[in-house]
Amino acid sequence: MELFFLLLLIVLMAGALASGFPVAFSLPGSAILTVAIAALTGYLLEGSPDVYFYQGGASNWLSAGVTNFRGVYWEVERDTLIAIPLFVFMGIMLQRSKIAEDLLITMAQLFGPVRGGLGIAVVFVGALLAATTGIVGATVVAMGLISLPAMMRNNYANWLSTGTIAASGTLGQIIPPSIVLIILADQLSNAVDQAGTARQAMYKQATGEFSMPSDFGVVSTSAGDMFMGAMLPGLVLVAVYMVFILVVAFLKKDIAPPVPFEGKYDRKFLAKILLALVPPLTLIFVVLGSIITGIATVNQAGAVGAVGAMVMAGYRLYEGRPRAYWPAILASVSIAATLVITSVFHVNIKAINSNADLIGVILASITTVLFLIAVVWSGWRTFKIDNTMRGVLIETAKTTSLVFIILLGAAMLTAAFRGFGGEELVKEFLHGLPGGFWTQFIIVMTVIFILGFFLDFIEIAVVVVPIVAPILLADPTANVTAVWLGVMIGLNIQTSFLTPPFGFALFYLRGVAPAVVKTVQMYKGVVPFIALQLLALIIVGANPALVNYLPLRMSLLSETAPPPANPRLQACIEDYISEEFAENGDAIQSAIASAQNWDMTGVPKNVAKSVQDALKLAAEAPAALAEVRTAAQAIEAAAPAYRPLQQEVRALERQLDDNTEATDSTKQRLSRLERNSPDDESGIAKAKADLEELAAERAALTAAIPAEWKDAQAAFKKVLLEEKKASGTYRRNVDSAYEPIVVFARILRGGEQLSALRGDVAGLENVIRTAEPEPLEEAFKDIESRVGEVESAGDIRSALSKARRAMRSGGSNVPNPDEAIQLLQEALQILDQEVAWRTEAAGRLLADVEAYQSAISNTIGLRQQERLPRDVALFVASCNSGHRDISLHF
Structure with a gap:
């Protein structure tokens, strides 16, 4: 029955949308009706309103709806959605103030003399408007009103003109700042949590360990990351459009002829170009630049953009006046x-x-x-002027309300879909596909593409993404990042504006195009651009660095960059160090050998031993890293034979899990029938027969597990363990090889610090003789704190503490000035000894120690740095921007 109500939910939603009923009410309405019908049917037939729900019941669905409502509107953690009205305001303000119109006209005059130049101008301006407005309807209408007549007058083919305008107008969906990217980031934040929980359970089931290494976790995203991740793919799409127009214009000269500029390319024209280009480019730089550099959050950047758009509108609307x-x-x-x-x-x-x-x-x-x-x-x-502000605010309120109502309605629909077991069905279907993650991904992207023929981008983003994203993100085979998945979905969703019969860009353009331009020509015109969008999708899918590199680069170079010891960075850091050992290994070994000849005369034995042990470990570091590489190669060598067997067994285990869930559900059904309907013999018999069938299926699945699986798994786990041990040994060794050198350098430099403190320490004798207990306590603690800041000065601080305690009164303690002075003298004696050996050793060794520390800081000492050096950060960002298969660990 759950399947029946799930089908009813889909039919009601599809029927409401097909009938033209508003989306904002179709989504929650279909959910409410289906849940009500299921609850009423269960109550009338089975005596329980929850009987026909896969999980929970009507009350669970209602509480989930309340939770989702709170999540959309009240949770501070989801304040990214505040950026939506700000960017909408910014876009509508720029469109209504005719800044977009100035930009189009000027760029057309600049590029027109080139064959296909008007088309290039439209794409260029579309990209600029996308980066400033992101409002597809406004962009398409503006370019349709201004560019289409000019292109028709200059004998551009109607199909190329309309296709270029419609496609360029949709660039605002992928080029930041984009509303769809903000919505996707919001939806993916929840999907990441679900995927992380699923992957944790997967790891526990596969290994028996409760704690999963943090570097196996699902990589999350934010609106800022989505903006940075979408930037290069957006530029790729712009480049693909421009190349296509140039190639078509070159092959067929009559399709996109050059348009001579009737004016002069003089200073006046240059000033006109600068006035049209500089303000929008400045706004783009300020809004996106503040996000990318970490100066502002997405919300703050949206506020800056809204204010900037209003200032620009202020002079454009007042143009020609004093x-x-x-x-x-x-x-x-x-x-x-x-x-x-x-x-x-x-x-x-x-x-x-x-x-x-x-x-x-x-x-x-x-x-x-x-x-x-x-x-x-x-x-x-x-x-x-022209009541512009009122119109902009009304349009902003309408658009924002539409987005938020659809978000809420989609959350209700998704909760109902899960309540009837829809998510489990999707998961079983995807997991049952041959080919693993990439087959699942292609199927999902195909479904999204097809849905784009009928649904708007918001419906797809808020209905489909919460269902499929957790499944795709949890898969350890590809281990894709949330930002990559979000950008790929965003690129795919963008086609929904062009695909007939409900391509909204086509409707917008049809509304402003003259009657001489046939609808068939518009459909013909968008077909190649849809193909180009799919081509861009393939390019970005095959090159994940196009998405992942910028967010990683900015993260690793920011003030809040993760430390080099972060587990997620280790594989790439070790790749970098391997290259450094290969290129500069002789110089590093020479520095180590030179350090091993340091004259440690006068240095305390414990300090000298610590330094010598560190130098020994440093000399062994290249060999330890080579063992890590050898162990990794052993995994690669064993993987081809192990992977197919692992995939076969994991597929059987998923079926066993499904069998377990079905068995539990059937047992509950049988128990309910025996309790509520003992006279329903046929129903009880059917439930028992189902249990027997499930038991037989379970036995067959268990028997299908290959006999060699346990031995193969144990052998491969041993290989994985060797790599884990080698990595752990190397990392401990290099940490132990660098930290004592840093401490030794601080100890040597501490001689001057201690020497400067001697007068203050000696002055405590007068404090002991004259000061009251409370001032004395404060004076001692101040000196102790300053001594404690000096490396390895614990003995001095301990002696001072004993002297202070000798002067403490209260309880059984009686102040003893003589004992305190004696202890103070002991502290001074220790201090003088420390100053003497440190000063002498510093003069002989400090320069060499600092030179050695510098020589190994970016290799052996890299993990101990506060942050990655710039060149290392760039290497790690490039290295980590691909996808790493971690499924062998599961």
């Missing part, structure tokens, strides 16, 4: 002044410690007020 550019100039000057002030002064109103700080705060306050005046001035213009 003082048109004054608000924009005031805003620009105040921002520049603020940047200068914050670079010169320490601007923090809570930490004013000097007159300079006060001056900085005052100046920054003045520039901030000036900037606010410019913003209000621009906003007033947009409010008064």
